[in-house]
Amino acid sequence: MSKLLVLETPTQESIKVRAITYQNYATPFALKTLYIPIANKESIVTPTEVLVKVMTTSVNPVDCILKNFSNNYFGPKFKIPGGDFAGIVVKAGSESGYKEGDKIYGDCLSLNKRGSFSDSIIFEPKKAFVCEKIPDGMPFEEAGSLACVSNTAFESLRKYNGNLYGKNVLVLGAGTSVGFFTVQFAKYYFNAKNVVATCSSKSSFKTTKAGADLTIDYTKSEVSKLEALLEFVKIHGFFDIIVDCVRDESVISNFPNLLQKGKDGGIFTQITGSYTLDYKNIHLYNMIPSWRYLYNKWKYQLGFSDYPIVATWTERDEEYGAAIEKLWKENKLDIVIDSSYNAYKDFNEAFEKVATCTAKGKVILNWNNPE
Ligand SMILES: NC(=O)c1ccc[n+]([C@@H]2O[C@H](COP(=O)([O-])OP(=O)(O)OC[C@H]3O[C@@H](n4cnc5c(N)ncnc54)[C@H](OP(=O)(O)O)[C@@H]3O)[C@@H](O)[C@H]2O)c1
Numbered sequence: 001m002s003k004l005l006v007l008e009t010p011t012q013e014s015i016k017v018r019a020i021t022y023q024n025y026a027t028p029f030a031l032k033t034l035y036i037p038i039a040n041k042e043s044i045v046t047p048t049e050v051l052v053k054v055m056t057t058s059v060n061p062v063d064c065i066l067k068n069f070s071n072n073y074f075g076p077k078f079k080i081p082g083g084d085f086a087g088i089v090v091k092a093g094s095e096s097g098y099k100e101g102d103k104i105y106g107d108c109l110s111l112n113k114r115g116s117f118s119d120s121i122i123f124e125p126k127k128a129f130v131c132e133k134i135p136d137g138m139p140f141e142e143a144g145s146l147a148c149v150s151n152t153a154f155e156s157l158r159k160y161n162g163n164l165y166g167k168n169v170l171v172l173g174a175g176t177s178v179g180f181f182t183v184q185f186a187k188y189y190f191n192a193k194n195v196v197a198t199c200s201s202k203s204s205f206k207t208t209k210a211g212a213d214l215t216i217d218y219t220k221s222e223v224s225k226l227e228a229l230l231e232f233v234k235i236h237g238f239f240d241i242i243v244d245c246v247r248d249e250s251v252i253s254n255f256p257n258l259l260q261k262g263k264d265g266g267i268f269t270q271i272t273g274s275y276t277l278d279y280k281n282i283h284l285y286n287m288i289p290s291w292r293y294l295y296n297k298w299k300y301q302l303g304f305s306d307y308p309i310v311a312t313w314t315e316r317d318e319e320y321g322a323a324i325e326k327l328w329k330e331n332k333l334d335i336v337i338d339s340s341y342n343a344y345k346d347f348n349e350a351f352e353k354v355a356t357c358t359a360k361g362k363v364i365l366n367w368n369n370p371e
Helices: 061-068 147-158 177-189 201-209 222-236 249-258 291-301 320-329 347-355
Strands: 014-021 030-037 050-059 084-092 103-107 120-123 130-133 168-172 194-199 214-217 241-244 267-271 309-312 337-342 362-366
Touching: 014 120, 050 347, 061 347, 084 120, 084 147, 103 147, 130 147, 130 320, 147 177, 147 241, 147 267, 147 309, 147 320, 168 177, 168 222, 168 249, 177 194, 177 201, 177 241, 177 320, 194 201, 194 222, 201 214, 214 222, 222 249, 241 249, 249 267, 249 291, 291 309, 337 347, 347 362
Parallel strands: 168 194, 168 241, 194 214, 241 267, 267 309, 337 362
Antiparallel strands: 014 030, 050 084, 050 120, 050 362, 084 103, 103 130
16 A cells, blocks of 8 residues: 555554545645554554654645645545644654654655644655754744745755855845745855845844844835845945745846846845745646746846846755754744644634735644644
8 A cells, every 4th residue: 555645444554643634625624533554563664764743833835735736636535734843753764864752843745645734644754855853942833833944945045156155145025934034044054244135014123133134125115125225236236146935026127236147156046936925816827937037047048148047945955954953052043933723623723824824924733732
């Protein structure tokens, strides 16, 4: 039997879990008892797997997007959403890299198959997007909220080909969780000289606290945003990297006034995501890169533009876990939790908050509550 499946009835070689599930885009989320196939009754896991008692998970836009696009033809009948988790290793395979009792966090998103939103998970750490030991003293709530957004933030800055020390970084959409971590990594890990961030006035305080030297309110007008950016460049020089977390492509036509040329290291990177942040009403075409993005990307590739454009997403990265640990130990990692919900009862509220893009930080599902 495929290890990717979840079962509705127990078998000799399965464990029982309580999980948040859905069947397709039209069915509501529901808490269900399901059964996960195991390697065998003695070891439970294969040498490369771990069984984890989940303490917290967090909801990401991708969880809402995958549900919107799901149908009855791909994946198991009852799909378990989720990627982000934090928990305790209960069984560890000999080649998994972990031992029983380890506290770990990560992103084990499995497209349309079996995600992290259940009280126990079995997965292969070496194949997960992210799997790391929780830094000493970090609460489960914070650890469970980290992987997807902070890893994507880290990867966005890793797209810069060189050392960001002393450079200028622009983060478009710093009010998003990805943008918030991008600001922190840029300032405190990569030691950029100036970090400029666009966000609403509501997110300005937390963004400044996270290390932004200048925040620009994108809600005022395109013109005032551009004027503020040009004013910055006049005083401090071009941006070396622009990280776009919200598909704010208005800057593309102004690259010559804002961005260092590619030959001098300049780069524009866009977080792969949707055009609309209304994840309840998302369509496939919202996910397709814009014509402006593609045209300018190809123009550079064909040698007709000076400004490289690349996409960023969550990726395995050996340096990421150490970067998180370093910032945490230095007391420079700010993790903003918007809200924490009982995973067994209040999951609909949690999804609603993320789907409507109204969260001001991470939305947590707590699995350590009584049902
Ligand atoms: N491909 C990947 O691997 C990957 C991984 C993670 C995330 N993503 C994508 O990255 C994007 C951000 O995800 P997230 O979880 O970080 O988002 P999030 O935390 O849910 O973002 C919410 C925030 O977005 C800001 N916002 C809303 N509309 C905006 C607009 N028009 N312009 C600028 N900011 C706006 C708001 O802050 P203000 O107060 O500033 O308005 C709001 O608080 C999503 O599209 C997601 O799908 C992709």
